[in-house]
Amino acid sequence: MDKFNNDPVFKKLKEQLQRLGPKDMDAAQAIVGRMVERMNTLPVDDFDGLTPEQVDVMMSRPFEIPDLVRFHPDRITPGNTAVMRLFLGIADACGDKGMKATPSGYLPRKLMRTLAEDMAGEEAFYEPGKYWATREDEFSLLFMTRHCATFAGLIRKYRGRFMLTRKGRGLLEKEAFGEIFHGLFAAAAGKWNWGCTDGFPEFYAIQSTWLISLRWLQLFGAQPRDEYSFYARRFLKAFPAILRFIPKDSFTKDPEKMVRRAYGLRVFERFALAFGLAERDGWPRDMFHFHLAGDCLIRKTPLLDRFIEFRV
8 A cells, every 4th residue: 555655646546536625425425436546556465566456457357468468379388287198098098980088977997097107106005906986976077077178168078978079170170279279278377276276275266376376386486485385375365355254164274374375385386297287306307296396486487478478
């Protein structure tokens, strides 16, 4: 607020408001409206130079603001990212005739095991010879990838079989992997629930501010930084109202720690790391190691800089 008090336009409006009498309601409302408009167009330190107005549009329509941010699927080769590897595995299994779903509508367990072994080798097992997931929804990254591929119109389920759509087949034939990645990314950002089964409160603000989180990662991610103490604390400073959404019957003794944990899990483990936009410093890069690290250092990858161009 000190920043606004020192702003000459804000000070002038405030003086005008103080001179008005109690009956000048219409004039007072007009002055307050101009104050709010002015405040919304001034950069805020907690947003690292963004204005409240810019934050609002980045949250509400992130893919429709080319003056603030642009996405460049044509500049990237994302084939080795976890989500793309899983999607390509699903697409290959679908082939020309499709792939039969389980009676519960999931991907076959055999495919799950093949993809797990491909990505993590022996690490896919908690103990030799025993596979740790028996259903697709227990393999959370595969579960997300399959749903996002459906949301993006790349695959569909028809008569009990998973099938590539015409769009999905066409993009694969053209080897338009950047466009496929963009479709999966947009679906994960806007349609998939990052908090699915994680046990934390809803905390919608964590997902709705994903573009701002990636801007922080691009600004500060050249150096390894802790996802909880640096990025999550930055989020809490910018959006402190999220603490109000912790249920009153919650048993947590440290509300901020709960938000930091939920933020780190959802923004990094389930999004930025999965899409290859971030990596853990000194840790393996596949999703089977994400949950092992605890408090650890995160850095951005070259893919983030190539894919997303922030213009503010």
